Amino acid sequence: MKLDNGRWRGLAFVDIETNGGTATIDGITEVGIVEVDEDGVREWSHLVRPEGRIPEFIERLTGISNEMVADAPTFAELAEEIYDRLDGRLFIAHNARFDYGFLRNAFERVGMPLRPSVLCTVKLSRTLYPEHKRHGLDSLIERHGLRVADRHRALGDAQLVWQFWQLIHEAFEHSVIDAAIARLSGHPSLPPNLDPAVIDELPEGPGVYLFFGENDLPLYVGKSVDIRSRVLSHFSADHRSAKEMSLSQQLRRIEWIETAGEIGALLLEASLVKSRQPIHNRRLRRQSDLCAWQLVEDGQGGWRPELAYARDLDPGRQDNLFGFFTSRAAAIKALRTLAEEHSLCQACLGLEKVRSGQPCFGYQLKRCRGACIGGEARGMHGARLIAALHKLKVARWPHPGPVGIREGESIHVVDGWCYLGTAKDESEVWALLESGKPAFDLDVFKILQKAMGKATVLPLFPETPAGG
Numbered sequence: 001m002k003l004d005n006g007r008w009r010g011l012a013f014v015d016i017e018t019n020g021g022t023a024t025i026d027g028i029t030e031v032g033i034v035e036v037d038e039d040g041v042r043e044w045s046h047l048v049r050p051e052g053r054i055p056e057f058i059e060r061l062t063g064i065s066n067e068m069v070a071d072a073p074t075f076a077e078l079a080e081e082i083y084d085r086l087d088g089r090l091f092i093a094h095n096a097r098f099d100y101g102f103l104r105n106a107f108e109r110v111g112m113p114l115r116p117s118v119l120c121t122v123k124l125s126r127t128l129y130p131e132h133k134r135h136g137l138d139s140l141i142e143r144h145g146l147r148v149a150d151r152h153r154a155l156g157d158a159q160l161v162w163q164f165w166q167l168i169h170e171a172f173e174h175s176v177i178d179a180a181i182a183r184l185s186g187h188p189s190l191p192p193n194l195d196p197a198v199i200d201e202l203p204e205g206p207g208v209y210l211f212f213g214e215n216d217l218p219l220y221v222g223k224s225v226d227i228r229s230r231v232l233s234h235f236s237a238d239h240r241s242a243k244e245m246s247l248s249q250q251l252r253r254i255e256w257i258e259t260a261g262e263i264g265a266l267l268l269e270a271s272l273v274k275s276r277q278p279i280h281n282r283r284l285r286r287q288s289d290l291c292a293w294q295l296v297e298d299g300q301g302g303w304r305p306e307l308a309y310a311r312d313l314d315p316g317r318q319d320n321l322f323g324f325f326t327s328r329a330a331a332i333k334a335l336r337t338l339a340e341e342h343s344l345c346q347a348c349l350g351l352e353k354v355r356s357g358q359p360c361f362g363y364q365l366k367r368c369r370g371a372c373i374g375g376e377a378r379g380m381h382g383a384r385l386i387a388a389l390h391k392l393k394v395a396r397w398p399h400p401g402p403v404g405i406r407e408g409e410s411i412h413v414v415d416g417w418c419y420l421g422t423a424k425d426e427s428e429v430w431a432l433l434e435s436g437k438p439a440f441d442l443d444v445f446k447i448l449q450k451a452m453g454k455a456t457v458l459p460l461f462p463e464t465p466a467g468g
Helices: 055-060 076-085 097-109 121-128 137-144 154-171 172-186 196-202 227-233 242-248 262-276 328-340 379-393 426-436 442-451
Strands: 011-018 026-039 040-047 090-094 117-118 207-212 218-224 254-260 291-299 301-311 322-325 405-406 409-415 419-421 458-459
Touching: 011 076, 011 097, 011 154, 026 076, 026 154, 026 291, 040 154, 076 097, 076 291, 090 097, 090 154, 090 419, 097 117, 117 121, 121 154, 121 172, 137 154, 154 172, 154 291, 172 409, 172 426, 196 227, 207 262, 218 227, 218 242, 218 262, 227 254, 227 328, 262 405, 262 409, 262 419, 262 442, 291 328, 301 379, 322 379, 328 379, 328 409, 419 426, 419 442
Parallel strands: 011 090, 090 117
Antiparallel strands: 011 026, 026 040, 207 218, 207 254, 291 301, 291 322, 405 409, 405 458, 409 419
């Protein structure tokens, strides 16, 4: 059975469950994906906590209750994993406009545009079986004898679509199916001012791409494990947003930089977005007000938090940091939330001004144990503060010096959670080490934390090379 038509790196059979029928208002409660490619078949599903409640009639239909999703992650917390499972694949779903519409809106809300080629199996069934009037999933189950595992649950319904896909490949010639898919999924319409020849030059490997308008200022910077598929997905005529339409009209040329793998693409994208400031990128922007809480002795046997800015710190080699936050307002909001959750004194934390010997407002509401008036020892209050901040503690750099992250033939040189650059040989490694460490970057920090858990890490020692 043919898995794709040469334009995709695989297939993704997708189904979602929601707490309503309007993609711009209601939320996703479950995502199920069956991935099919040359490596085989993989199944994945996850409950999602929506912002609103699940109505009773939807609970009865799907079996997904408000209690089941109460502790589930939000879509924003799952977005990166779901995106990676869909990026570059043919998105296949039954009544795909519904599933894709919800996912597209959910991704846009977290600043991650999703533009795959989309195939609706309702339309595919109508094309291949025009003699039948009904093409809903229940009709397909009855007509073709599909095996039902868990109807109206995301993975169970995605499995049914995968079964239908296998069945039609046994019933029809591949050329017939390919023709139907080409007609239903469509080819992306290219921007009017873009040279079509550039599309044929786009590489199918990992890297970063840059969209330019009439000058040298980039409109947009993106990354992908398949540059060609990702670039083409921007030009899909289906479900085009106002942002994509504007980008398409302004686009004049495309440049790209290939990388050894996904880690290199992520690091390079973060660097280019900050240095080039493309107007259509909302994520990965500069964080000039990046800050963290730092504990200092309060002179009364306890601790109090002080706000410190990343530009004045060496985050990778300081233990006493909690955060990070993109602004002073965000840091104060987080500390205030912790104070309320752990009955900490907001006066002792510097969040509220009171006269000496007077209780804070929280004490009057029984939300403070009295550290402000001596009802709780400052040492005990400080210990509780440290415990409350524990989940925000910034991880210390786990190496005595700079290291290299090997990816293919490249080495990404990093030091103290900072990315110095990518080297191809020893001389380039030394040049990067001698260039000095850049400012701390929260996006790079997150990329490196994830990458170093699964990549090959090589210790590097900033010593003078032999003969130098």
